[in-house]
Amino acid sequence: MREITFGEAIVEALYEEMKRDERVFLMGEDVGPFGMIYIANPKLWKEFGDERVKDTPISENAIIGYALGAAVTGMRPVADIMFSDLLMQAMDQIVNQTAKIRYMFGGNIKVPLTIRTSIGGLRRAAAQHSQNLEAFFVHVPGLKVVIPSSPYCAKGLLKTAIRDDNPVMFFEHQQLMRIKGPVPEEEYTIPLGKANVVREGKDVTVVATSLMVTRAMNAAQELEKKGIQAEVIDPQTLKPLDKKTIFDSVQKTGRLLIVHQACKTGGFGAEIAAMVAEEGFEFLIGPIRRLGALDVPVPFSPKLEDYVVPNEQKIVKEILEMVGA
Amino acid sequence: MVHESQQMSGRDFKESGENMKLEPEKMIGMYQTMLRIRRFEEKVMDMYARQLIPGIAHLYIGEEAVATGVCANLKSDDYITSTHRGHGHCIAKGGELKIMMAELFGKTTGYCHGKGGSMHIANIDLGILGANGIVAAGMPIAGGAALAIKMRKGSQVVVSFFGDGACNQGAFHESLNLAAVWKLPVVFVCENNLYGISVAAKRVGSIQDYYLRKASYGIEGCKVDGNDLLAVYEAAGEAVSRAREGKGPTLIECKTYRWRGHYEGEADRTFLYRSKEEIEEWMKKCPIDRFKKYLLEKKVAKETNLKKIDEQIQAEIEEAIEYAKNSPDPNPEDALRDVYCE
Numbered sequence: 001m002r003e004i005t006f007g008e009a010i011v012e013a014l015y016e017e018m019k020r021d022e023r024v025f026l027m028g029e030d031v032g033p034f035g036m037i038y039i040a041n042p043k044l045w046k047e048f049g050d051e052r053v054k055d056t057p058i059s060e061n062a063i064i065g066y067a068l069g070a071a072v073t074g075m076r077p078v079a080d081i082m083f084s085d086l087l088m089q090a091m092d093q094i095v096n097q098t099a100k101i102r103y104m105f106g107g108n109i110k111v112p113l114t115i116r117t118s119i120g121g122l123r124r125a126a127a128q129h130s131q132n133l134e135a136f137f138v139h140v141p142g143l144k145v146v147i148p149s150s151p152y153c154a155k156g157l158l159k160t161a162i163r164d165d166n167p168v169m170f171f172e173h174q175q176l177m178r179i180k181g182p183v184p185e186e187e188y189t190i191p192l193g194k195a196n197v198v199r200e201g202k203d204v205t206v207v208a209t210s211l212m213v214t215r216a217m218n219a220a221q222e223l224e225k226k227g228i229q230a231e232v233i234d235p236q237t238l239k240p241l242d243k244k245t246i247f248d249s250v251q252k253t254g255r256l257l258i259v260h261q262a263c264k265t266g267g268f269g270a271e272i273a274a275m276v277a278e279e280g281f282e283f284l285i286g287p288i289r290r291l292g293a294l295d296v297p298v299p300f301s302p303k304l305e306d307y308v309v310p311n312e313q314k315i316v317k318e319i320l321e322m323v324g325a
Numbered sequence: 326m327v328h329e330s331q332q333m334s335g336r337d338f339k340e341s342g343e344n345m346k347l348e349p350e351k352m353i354g355m356y357q358t359m360l361r362i363r364r365f366e367e368k369v370m371d372m373y374a375r376q377l378i379p380g381i382a383h384l385y386i387g388e389e390a391v392a393t394g395v396c397a398n399l400k401s402d403d404y405i406t407s408t409h410r411g412h413g414h415c416i417a418k419g420g421e422l423k424i425m426m427a428e429l430f431g432k433t434t435g436y437c438h439g440k441g442g443s444m445h446i447a448n449i450d451l452g453i454l455g456a457n458g459i460v461a462a463g464m465p466i467a468g469g470a471a472l473a474i475k476m477r478k479g480s481q482v483v484v485s486f487f488g489d490g491a492c493n494q495g496a497f498h499e500s501l502n503l504a505a506v507w508k509l510p511v512v513f514v515c516e517n518n519l520y521g522i523s524v525a526a527k528r529v530g531s532i533q534d535y536y537l538r539k540a541s542y543g544i545e546g547c548k549v550d551g552n553d554l555l556a557v558y559e560a561a562g563e564a565v566s567r568a569r570e571g572k573g574p575t576l577i578e579c580k581t582y583r584w585r586g587h588y589e590g591e592a593d594r595t596f597l598y599r600s601k602e603e604i605e606e607w608m609k610k611c612p613i614d615r616f617k618k619y620l621l622e623k624k625v626a627k628e629t630n631l632k633k634i635d636e637q638i639q640a641e642i643e644e645a646i647e648y649a650k651n652s653p654d655p656n657p658e659d660a661l662r663d664v665y666c667e
Contacts, residue, residue: 025476051476057506062465062499069469069483072454073404075476077469092496096459097466104445105455106437107663141664166665 001182007039009151009183010116010172013158014044014078016187018052021076024162027054028063028080028116037082038118038177060089064115068098071113071167078162081117084133084171098167099142110165114158119147120174120211120261124305127297132210132262137169138238138271144168144192145238149213151181153236156190164192173210193240197249201229204255204319207246207272208232212259212310219315228323238268246272247280254285255322259310264292289318333580337536339549342559349625355397355554356620357634359389359613362413364638365422366585368646369412369429373589377650378429382443385413387552387584390612391516392417394557395484395577398565404452404470404483406463408516409444410583411456414486419451422641423648432652439655440663452481460521461487461494464513468500471509471574482568483511484561490521492535501576505542510568512561515578516551522587523598536578544574551579552612555619582607 004012018024026044028036032055035042045053056063060081067079081087087094094115102109121130138145144166148154154172161168198213199220208216213234220230231249235241250256256276258269269290276288294308366384373382385392388410396405396417407414415425420436428435429443436446447455454470457463467485474481491497492515504511515535519526527533539546545567549560557579564575584604586595595604620626 057499057502059499059503061496062468062503065462065465065496065500066469066472066503069406069454069466069471070473070476071469072449072466073470073473075473092459092462093465097457097462101447101455102666103663104437104441105447105449106435106440107666108437109447109449110666144665 001184003180004151004183005178005180006151006154006172007041007177009155010039010158011041011043012183013155013162015047017159017162018044018048023074023076024078025052025054025075026078026080027056027067029056029058029082031055031080036080038172038174060086061093064090064093064098067113067115068093068101068111071111072101072109076112076162078114078116081115083129084117084119085128085131087117087133094137094143095140099140103142111167112165113167114161114170115167116170116172118174119171120176121298122175122305122309124300124302126300130298130305132260132293134169134171134238135262135266135268138268142167144240145171146192146236147171147209147238148236149176149210149234151179151183153190153196153234155183156188157192157236160189160192163189168192171210175211190236192237193242194236195242195245196234196236197231197245198234199230199232201231201253203229203253203323204231204257205246205249205253206230206232206257206259206315206319207235208259209235209238209268210261212261215310215312216259216315219312219319222312222316223319226325228319228325230319243275246276247283250276250280251283254283256284256288257291257315257318257322258288259291259315261309262292263295264290265295267292286322289322291315291318333550337547339547339556339560341550341553342555345555345559351397352620352625353634355393355558356616356626356631357638358393358397358417359554359616360635361422361638361641362389362392362416363613364642365416365425366412368642370585370589372429372646379431380442382429382589383410383587384583384585384589385410387607387611388516388518388581389413390554390557390616391514391551391579391581392486394554395486395512395514395561397558398562399452399482399484402452403481404454404467406454406467406483406485407456408463408486408488409456409458409460410488411444411446415446415453415456418453420446420448420453423645426645426649427652430649430652431654432649433655433659434648434652438659461491461496463487464491464496464500467511468504468509471504471511472507474510475507480569481510482565484514485511486514486516488521489515489517489519489526489530489535491515492538493530501538501542501544501574504574505544508571508573510571511574512564512568513574513576514561515576516581517578518581518583520583520587520598523594525598534578536576539576542576544576546576546578548578548580551581552610552615554612554616584608
């Protein structure tokens with residue numbers, strides 16, 4: 001199968017959906033000739049022009065509000081917010097408006113709005129351009145939350161998100177943008193709410209998201225050498241969440257480690273841990289563990305940033321302790 | 326004493342449109358709309374005091390000419406975004422009183438099936454993109470609806486209603502700038518009623534004539550006596566035409582006043598921030614009385630006609646109350662529906 005980058009996969013998904021449905025359009029900062037900050041690919045603008053690939057002022061609240069207004073009156077906008085940090089400028093429109101408008105209006109309105117944004121850090125961009133804020137949005141009924149980990153799932157999930165009649169928050173990791181992976185030439189989509197068992201194993205279940213899937217896979221290979229079989233699960237969508245795949249795995253392995261790059265406290269790992277403790281306690285042969293970033297703002301200096309983010313060594317260490325090796 | 330910021334004069338002041346040629350039916354229709362708003366709000370006041378309406382209600386009494394004069398320029402497929410003080414806008418845009426009342430009562434027959442209440446009345450078929458509990462939040466949504474119209478090459482327009490308080494929100498700036506840049510078919514209508522809850526606009530605003538901000542965005546704009554129905558109608562008419570012709574947005578500021586408190590139930594604190602005299606002064610400038618006088622003087626209608634209109638409206642409101650009272654409550658588990666669509 002051909003290999004393309006995560007960024008190319010995103011562009012392909014947008015391109016195909018814009019070709020498929022003329023109501024789909026992209027708006028945001030630097031999405032035009034500049035081709036989006038991380039993706040750096042002007043293909044969309046070259047094909048569709050200013051009319052459907054709209055550069056906006058630096059007005060995040062208006063980007064979301066305008067996209068919402070267009071969505072409820074018949075368009076299918078994709079709003080691009082450069083960093084998840086910048087979503088904070090648009091919180092009213094996301095949390096108080098977009099998420100609730102259908103419900104407040106008694107179900108008489110559809111909100112086919114996709115909000116793409118980037119997370120991740122590890123680019124030494126410090127505390128305001130590195131955050132992983134996906135968990136905030138899982139807390140808000142009315143939103144769906146998607147967090148792909150590979151070019152393949154980025155493309156398939158984004159196409160589904162755009163076709164969804166509900167608002168979808170779509171978190172793309174900055175460090176994954178130039179990572180290549182197999183993506184079929186032919187059309188495909190991936191349903192929201194379906195986890196991906198990236199690697200099967202019998203000793204421990206590792207639920208990881210985004211870049212941490214890569215790190216969990218590297219750690220699993222390392223553990224393999226010691227005879228430990230880790231099962232790695234990528235939920236792909238945090239909301240709706242595929243609980244069954246996680247429960248099935250924990251039932252098999254009896255151990256659960258959750259790894260995400262967002263800060264540990266109040267991170268999505270807490271939700272998965274609570275869910276398994278509530279509904280799958282009898283499957284467990286040891287305590288659930290969580291690995292998230294240390295609870296500090298993301299620091300600038302490489303030595304500092306690397307210290308706070310989960311990595312392969314930390315994952316291996318955690319799992320070795322869990323299996324008592 | 327007239328508040329100094331409500332000066333009805335100056336370069337961009339739109340004079341009363343009393344010399345306009347209007348069909349008598351159109352004028353009677355607008356009178357009817359203003360009165361329907363007034364009587365509806367009076368009934369809500371009463372029901373609220375009797376604790377038959379739960380939650381919060383912000384009444385539009387005193388400001389009826391704004392919603393009426395603006396919406397009289399709109400077609401059924403044009404859009405509006407409204408505010409927390411939204412009953413008047415919804416009625417003027419075609420909202421049915423009984424369905425609105427049912428919503429205020431939290432009944433399944435309401436516009437939002439009891440999920441929204443006073444602050445969230447909406448109906449996409451009527452072009453009402455929602456009353457809104459967040460100050461200025463309707464402004465970018467209105468801009469987005471206008472963007473969709475422009476992308477579809479449609480001829481509809483969008484009106485965004487907001488208050489003086491919204492003028493100091495970031496969303497105001499972001500929305501006007503983008504609407505101007507993209508030349509969108511949207512009319513921004515500021516209802517300057519002098520107070521954001523209890524805080525006088527003059528205490529927290531760097532200027533008192535918010536329409537002057539049109540200059541910041543390079544767009545057209547004016548101020549108008551918001552209690553003068555015909556002046557509002559004419560100013561909005563020009564703005565709506567400009568929008569329909571693809572000439573971009575307009576910022577209209579309507580100088581007006583709310584007679585009631587910010588919310589029903591405020592009564593005991595009303596005089597902490599404004600005087601009885603001030604309220605009475607504005608009540609003398611009642612937009613409905615003013616227009617009624619005009620209709621009689623110009624012999625557009627007779628006292629008996631207008632009285633009959635009032636009686637019909639009162640009957641309609643009694644029906645609305647009966648309808649609301651007799652409508653079923655939602656089942657508790659209905660709370661779980663409509664979060665997402667399938």
